[in-house]
Amino acid sequence: MTGLDLHKVFRPEKKGLKPPHYKLMTEAQLEEATRKAIEEAKTKLIMPPVLNEREPIDDVLAEDKILEGTETAKYVFTDLSYSIPHRERFIVVREPNGVLRKATWEERDRMIQIFFPKEGRRVIPPTLFKDEKLGTVFQQDRHEDVLNMCIAQFEPDSPDYIRVHHRTYEDIEKHGKYDLLRSTRHFGGMVWYLLSRKKADGLLIDMINRDLLDDATSLITLYHMLHPECQSAKKAKEQKLQGVDLIKVFVKTESQREGYIQLALQAYEEAMATSSAS
């Protein structure tokens, strides 16, 4: 459903200016090159993980009441051994009141970025990810850039990552700008979010309007896999429906915007009829 639009996936990123590079190829070489390009595009379109929010860390290792009042600031100790995965690193904090505790997730992320910097990530997250500023970015239709930056900056199970993603998806759903994310790796995440909250009607209409019937059917199959106890899922399983019938059953039972979807389906069928007739 993500769609493989080569022009959009390999659209030139804003890098330095270079004159275009022309190659002279035979037919076979051209096919070979396109095949390789498709494979590369598929790797670029792999969906980033969707995880639940992480539990806050709350573990006290030692309490030394004697040390109370000696220090004014807390000490953060990071284990810098090279061959440990970042998730298992020991990062402990000695508070001024003498308590030795494990560091919170935010402290962990900051320390790991200080000592083992990752490209594209800042020690202090940019102000772009605050709720007020996100609105400005959405007005400029730059949802994809925001999501790319979010993936670079935050861990997939951090609350900030989840919040930014949910806000982006909500905004897209409100304005119906589904095409912005089509053929990017964020499309899967958006579909998952909409389906788990049963807000997939706008997306369905968009797909039918663009004549993407296969995508629409796969969307509804996915919906049935997610919510197997709903009416349309049961009917579909009984009657083993395919294609447009599946959509019609779904529309009758589950959707909120029944009228719109019926209209879109009718328009699609008329278009099919005229194109097949001509």
Place this chain on the structure above:
Amino acid sequence: CHALTTLMGRGGHVIIRFALGGCTNRPFFRIVAANSRRARDGKYLEQLGCLDPLPNAHGEKVAGLNLERLRYWLGCGAQLSRPAEKLLGLAGFLPLHPMTVTGAERLRRRRQREQQTEAAPADGSAETGTDTGTGTGTGP
């Protein structure tokens, strides 16, 4: 433990201590394994971490310790300087240093004394700044 065998002549042992760096009014310590007879900031065998003694914007003093290599050098028979021992005690890698505890108690006693002398200034009478702090054996 190759470093121990290449000691020139006789004497000198591996020590883990702080090497001071940074600029004026801006210290920065590197936790370093070096020969004890080297200059404080001179050539060292290996850097095992760092400590920033000034608190950052979040009010924390950041310290990094390469525990894996630290364990190696301690296994080779390296010794620790007192500040290094205190830092590792604070970190929880070693047990808390006794001087840290003693320092904390002394500080507390000094603060108490100051509070008492402040509490009775209007007296005018000699602040018997009772220095009868005959140290009654404060712990091991």
